[in-house]
Amino acid sequence: MNNLKDIISRREAISTAAKIGIGVAIAAVAAGAGLYAWSALQPTQKKIRVVAIAHSAPGMKAVAEEDFKIKYPNIEVELLLFDWETGRDRQLHDFATRAGEYDVYMWDCIYTGAFGPHCYPIDDLRSQYPDAEIFKEYGDFLETIDRRYMHWDGKRIGYVITANVMAMFYRRDLWEDPAIKDMYSKWIDRNLSDLQSMAPDLGLDPKKIPTSLVVPKTLEDVFAIGRFFTKRYNPNSPVEAGNTIMAMRTHTIHWEYCWLFAQWRRSPEGISKLGQPVEPWGDLFTQDGRIAFDPDITDMGIKVTRLFKELCNYVPNATQTEWSECMELLGRGRAAMWAGSWASTFIDFIEKAKENYPETAGKIWVSPAPGVPIDGTWQIGVSRYSKNPREAWLFTQFLVLPDSAVKQWNVASSFPGRKSVIETLAPRYPGIFKEVFLDSLLKAGFRNYVPENPMLEDSIAKWITEYVAGNVDEVTATTELTKEWKSILKLSY
Incomplete structure (x- = not known):
């Protein structure tokens, strides 16, 4: 994502806790041998370099600064905050050179096959560093994401820290406005036959074009209602963009x-x-x-390729639109919906909307992504080329402990991959946490994740x-x- 530093800084939930140091004042001159003996007893300070990507980064930062450093004061965690394209390329370069530039890798789920050979198998870490094992509840992970993205070539290679899944965020106030409902009824009366004639070439069912303003559940709904809310197709629309989508040349x-x-x-x-x-x-x-x-x-x-371009007509400049532009279009009140968004934006659009997007605070709501949602989890693993694999493994395990997982949700909407943590958080979000996010994740489609x-x-x-x-x-x-x-x-x- 672009402007990651801005994204992180605007979230006040991220701690800026002062660094903890151990200072020793020696008032008297110590004998050389005595000072050496004292020094020899102190734990060796180790430093690990951790790749932190996108929306997961603020939660990782909070755990590292507020909790891990207190539990393990002899381990310094340097978080390297990257957008995905930059982080991906730097890690791929580290694979090629085996330089060990990073101790902890982080990857999008579809890169599991590419990252797997370069991560320490967990069994190897357990064998080499039995004293560093602090997590054993592997059966608590959701089975599908555990099987797909925490394993490669029959070996467990890491941990899911953000079980992201697609979700739709939309302007609920527009859908509930009787005047806009009436406007849609009149607009669809005039445009229904045209939309039905277009639908087959876009891979859509003309019989499913909605004749009333509904919260979209199918791509046919996104097609018709997205057009209705786009000013170029409906000059009376209360917003400029009917639906946000990204067509910049990125992942x-x-x-x-x-x-x-x-x-x-x-x-x-x-x-x-x-x-x-x-x-x-x-x-x-x-x-x-x-x-x-x-x-x-x-x-x-071919039809889906056409549909992609059709949906690009609903935003002002699709080829210059990426994640941050979609956030701004919906958050600043210029778009009606983001049908293909992700659970990780919940904190921005709903939980902390008053701080992040006061223009639409209280107006945006969430529902399952129309059609078939796609999963998009984020994983961490220990680099095979790490200079401090024991310390790196401690940190990766620490991030999936219950308190750490809850904090990452609170700070960055990083949906947990552990069933017990989902049960802990679900009562805070009735009708959303399980009914939207978990249900979507369990039935999600998935992309190829080969090398x-x-x-x-x-x-x-x-x-x-x-x-x-x-x-x-x-x-x-x-x-x-x-x-x-x-x-x-x-x-x-």
Whole structure:
């Protein structure tokens, strides 16, 4: 995410606790041997360098500064705060050089296959440093994310610290306004036939276009209601943007495209044609390992590419829109909804809205992402090249202890991956914590997380943004994307 320092500084929940030091004043001249003996008894100071990415970073920072340093004063934690693109590239470079620049790696779930070979297996750490084991409740993690993103090649490699999942944030005050409901009824009467004629080319069902203003549950709802709230299609709209979406050439394209594809992919027709999604390939591949959006297999990939561009018409400048722009559009009252947002924005839009976005405080609410939500967890693991693996392992375990997990939610909306912590927090958020976030996570679609993902992610970002920018047509974009993925993966079907 952009402007990470600004994001962190605006959250007052993050502690700025003073550093703790151990000072010893010696009033008298000590004998050399006595001073040496005293020094020899002091714990050796160790320093670990920890990669901290995106929305998870403030919570990690709070735990490191407020709790870990008190429990382990001889371990200094240097948190290195990066946006994902920068953090990804620096860690990939560390893999190549094996320089041990970082002691704790952090990765997006889809990079599990790329990061796995460079992380210490937990069994190895347990064997080498039995005195450093402070966490043993592995059965408390949610099974799907544990199996997919905390293991690679049959070995446990790390810990989920943010079990993020897609969620929709929307202007509830607009949906509840009788005048706007009436406006939608009149607008849809005039535009229904046009929307129904457009729907099949976008991979949507014309019979599902909503004739009343509903909280979106399907992509058909996002299509019609997003248009209604976009000024270019409805000059009377109370906001400028009907729905926010990101089309800057970054990692976000991968999960947005997967989200749009998954509604059909997991439908009875999609399952019949492509088979069940399988790990580690996910919703963008067939059950037998072919590329699911390949035009030679189905025309749905081309249709979803068109749908992506259609939704980009609902924001002022899609190709210049990334995470921070979406936050501002909705938070400052310029957008009606962010249908493809994430649970991690809960703190910004709802819990601390008075501080972060006073313009819309009390007006934004949350519901499940329309269609099929996609998971997006964040993991940490100990670098195989770490100079202080014991201390690094202590810190990674400390972050998933119950009090640490609760603090990370309180500070940064880092949804916990542990079932017991979810049960602890759920009573504070009736109708949301389990009914929106947990339920979405348990039924979420998922993306490929194979070792080649860095190249696959860059490839899909390239071709979809080329199409959105008008440089190629949708058939060329989808066909060339398929060819490039086949080449990267060395597929010969």
